[in-house]
Amino acid sequence: MTHVSLTVPPRLLMGPGPITVDPRVLQAMSAQLVGQFDPFMTSTMNETMALYRQVFVTENEQTFLVDGTSRAGIEAALVSLITPGDRVLVPVFGRFGHLLVEIASRCGAEVHTIEVPWGEVFTPEAVETAIERIRPKLLAIVQGDTSTTMCQPLADIARIATEHGVLTYVDATASIGGNDFLTDSWGVDVVTAGLQKCLGGPSGSAPITIGPRAVEVISARKHVEAGLLDPSGSAETDEGPGTRIASNYLDLAQIMDYWGPRRLNHHTEATSMLYASRAAAQLLVDEGIDNAVARHRLHGTAMLEGLVGLGLSLFGDLSNKMTNVVAVHIPESLGAVGGDRVRTALLDDFGIEIGTSFGPLHGKVWRIGTMGYNARKDAVLTTLAALEQVLRAEGVGVTAGGGVGAAQEVYR
Amino acid sequence: MTHVSLTVPPRLLMGPGPITVDPRVLQAMSAQLVGQFDPFMTSTMNETMALYRQVFVTENEQTFLVDGTSRAGIEAALVSLITPGDRVLVPVFGRFGHLLVEIASRCGAEVHTIEVPWGEVFTPEAVETAIERIRPKLLAIVQGDTSTTMCQPLADIARIATEHGVLTYVDATASIGGNDFLTDSWGVDVVTAGLQKCLGGPSGSAPITIGPRAVEVISARKHVEAGLLDPSGSAETDEGPGTRIASNYLDLAQIMDYWGPRRLNHHTEATSMLYASRAAAQLLVDEGIDNAVARHRLHGTAMLEGLVGLGLSLFGDLSNKMTNVVAVHIPESLGAVGGDRVRTALLDDFGIEIGTSFGPLHGKVWRIGTMGYNARKDAVLTTLAALEQVLRAEGVGVTAGGGVGAAQEVYR
Numbered sequence: 001m002t003h004v005s006l007t008v009p010p011r012l013l014m015g016p017g018p019i020t021v022d023p024r025v026l027q028a029m030s031a032q033l034v035g036q037f038d039p040f041m042t043s044t045m046n047e048t049m050a051l052y053r054q055v056f057v058t059e060n061e062q063t064f065l066v067d068g069t070s071r072a073g074i075e076a077a078l079v080s081l082i083t084p085g086d087r088v089l090v091p092v093f094g095r096f097g098h099l100l101v102e103i104a105s106r107c108g109a110e111v112h113t114i115e116v117p118w119g120e121v122f123t124p125e126a127v128e129t130a131i132e133r134i135r136p137k138l139l140a141i142v143q144g145d146t147s148t149t150m151c152q153p154l155a156d157i158a159r160i161a162t163e164h165g166v167l168t169y170v171d172a173t174a175s176i177g178g179n180d181f182l183t184d185s186w187g188v189d190v191v192t193a194g195l196q197k198c199l200g201g202p203s204g205s206a207p208i209t210i211g212p213r214a215v216e217v218i219s220a221r222k223h224v225e226a227g228l229l230d231p232s233g234s235a236e237t238d239e240g241p242g243t244r245i246a247s248n249y250l251d252l253a254q255i256m257d258y259w260g261p262r263r264l265n266h267h268t269e270a271t272s273m274l275y276a277s278r279a280a281a282q283l284l285v286d287e288g289i290d291n292a293v294a295r296h297r298l299h300g301t302a303m304l305e306g307l308v309g310l311g312l313s314l315f316g317d318l319s320n321k322m323t324n325v326v327a328v329h330i331p332e333s334l335g336a337v338g339g340d341r342v343r344t345a346l347l348d349d350f351g352i353e354i355g356t357s358f359g360p361l362h363g364k365v366w367r368i369g370t371m372g373y374n375a376r377k378d379a380v381l382t383t384l385a386a387l388e389q390v391l392r393a394e395g396v397g398v399t400a401g402g403g404v405g406a407a408q409e410v411y412r
Numbered sequence: 413m414t415h416v417s418l419t420v421p422p423r424l425l426m427g428p429g430p431i432t433v434d435p436r437v438l439q440a441m442s443a444q445l446v447g448q449f450d451p452f453m454t455s456t457m458n459e460t461m462a463l464y465r466q467v468f469v470t471e472n473e474q475t476f477l478v479d480g481t482s483r484a485g486i487e488a489a490l491v492s493l494i495t496p497g498d499r500v501l502v503p504v505f506g507r508f509g510h511l512l513v514e515i516a517s518r519c520g521a522e523v524h525t526i527e528v529p530w531g532e533v534f535t536p537e538a539v540e541t542a543i544e545r546i547r548p549k550l551l552a553i554v555q556g557d558t559s560t561t562m563c564q565p566l567a568d569i570a571r572i573a574t575e576h577g578v579l580t581y582v583d584a585t586a587s588i589g590g591n592d593f594l595t596d597s598w599g600v601d602v603v604t605a606g607l608q609k610c611l612g613g614p615s616g617s618a619p620i621t622i623g624p625r626a627v628e629v630i631s632a633r634k635h636v637e638a639g640l641l642d643p644s645g646s647a648e649t650d651e652g653p654g655t656r657i658a659s660n661y662l663d664l665a666q667i668m669d670y671w672g673p674r675r676l677n678h679h680t681e682a683t684s685m686l687y688a689s690r691a692a693a694q695l696l697v698d699e700g701i702d703n704a705v706a707r708h709r710l711h712g713t714a715m716l717e718g719l720v721g722l723g724l725s726l727f728g729d730l731s732n733k734m735t736n737v738v739a740v741h742i743p744e745s746l747g748a749v750g751g752d753r754v755r756t757a758l759l760d761d762f763g764i765e766i767g768t769s770f771g772p773l774h775g776k777v778w779r780i781g782t783m784g785y786n787a788r789k790d791a792v793l794t795t796l797a798a799l800e801q802v803l804r805a806e807g808v809g810v811t812a813g814g815g816v817g818a819a820q821e822v823y824r
Contacts, residue, residue, distance in 0.1 A: 004436050004440065008444050009452050013447055019445075020444065024417070026684075029441045029442060032423070038421075038765065067615075070680065072480060106656065194680070246518055246520075247491075249484050250659075265770070267482075268483075268615040269481075271430065272433075272614040272616060272688065273684075279418075347450070353446075
């Protein structure tokens, strides 16, 4: 039965994510299951909560996993915070801002947006003006948007929102672990993430942290599932007066009761993904969050300088770029079609994946990541060496050795 | 860094699920990732679709995975089929029927229920009468409800629903692979499942199949995500006239476009869970679905006869019991507290988990599963041998060797 096992082609995933998983995380996933309420299971859940408090740099008790991809975490946050009719402000600076608009709007929010061109970020003043004009209940914003490679500074914005009594939600999927994120010191109410970027794990689990103000909003909407109520009709339901949350699966009030001391049955925890999430966080905590951010900065800089050294030009406001991904203009001589040929040649001949782009950048830039397990010197140098060969074969004028040489300068 | 790896205690999971994962499925999960649109990825997705068509015994093109636990699959089906105000009929015969009520109600449905006492199933006539009275758009029903161990016969009910122009949705999470399920021949429109029962995988992926009538309903509600639209405003959106689906993450119209030839970006597929789902289905298809059902029937019968042989009494209508789980009365001398002591002793001293119960059966029965990888002779006999010892130590009168002996009779 050899065909049950997969013969996966060797790939070095240097796109905007998902990226190559740290082998130690893969190994953790091969551990056998225990029962849902086994003491080992609940202690592993508690350990995982504690580890993610370190990842999010928070004291929030309510720090756990949503069982789904990072998008499930986003929707869990928004559907649990937003009551239909609530005003929500979304500053949009890339594709994932549009996603927040989309999800908030499906949650019944009255969504207001402000926008900057792709490749820029917002000033705190722009956000403050919008908050004063719109008076939203919630500010929802992305930290690092891989579609543009921009990293939105959040410290001032979160402070301003709090001063105006506005809740803040941040999607840190693509940035956390590779860019500073200080949940408590910035005063962000809810943050969600994913494993498949700087955390070096596979997609499929969404770490989340929820601060006290948001817990209050969500708990007020708590409704216990019909089939779980004690048939004696005891009053132990602890239900809130708020509007019931429109989703059951993504109902954070129920999920808090599942991860909390009540251990009230909700979904059946995806144990293998729990193991992966725990391992990814443990690796990050062992390294030290600050060290991990510095590592992403180092290898991101090496990649960036290497691309410049090849003679390519970079996209966007580099002073606000994420550490872990860079967008580089496809040489004009290639055009969009030639750009895809380069990506195909890298994949087919070198086993290296780099990213294409969405929306206004489609066919105009490649996106190259250096994140998680692949924020490594050998991954950077190999990618630059292969890219040089592929560009030369396509007739693009490149400096021989210029990419690897410039990156080596950064490492020296 | 030895603490990154987990030291999982050895457990034989003989409860109502999740159960011990087939080691070949665990191994599949340790394979490395490829990119989201890598040819290997898309071909693995297509292979997985084909395998689940065999599991669901269907020709439905739209057969794929929802990225979340089985509950995510249920909610994806209901939120995508139900437009607020739709009438939905849920025949409730256990906890998971209540869950369908709960989710359908959060989707804005006008939910109508019929109920039978826990331990019974519905006659086709009872469902037909309700359909004629309520005239629902959708009939939503569980096949195997582990809370009662009952397996609802569905062939007649699905035929009746179709004759009345009613869509049918079935939650087959706990039953599929261990009990017959004939999607096309019964005419069921949408079916969802999970890996953690008879499929021998971990929780975290929800296989789904969607027939043509349901595809039409769902496609009419298609809306393309804002950030994905071509900035040139080309008309290629293919959007439907129906009410937009309230969830983005669980929007089956979008998920169909992600798994289909358009490969339109939605979530980032949880690749490790895809590998697990593929392996679990491959193992089942290799064995043959009918053989797998027969295996579950054999070991389920051996467990049942073994429990009787120990002098215990069974719960529910045995002629409609699921093959893969049995509920047995906790001896009166033990009571609910003694019942929990037995479960703890089995876990602590023998590493064997059996299940407790919910709702009206709480403290009254244990639920013992024989499913997936654990539908095996050694698992059955070991469980019966250990249970005999624990019951004896608790002072319960049991027939020495009666459990294993009766099970061995079944195997002979």
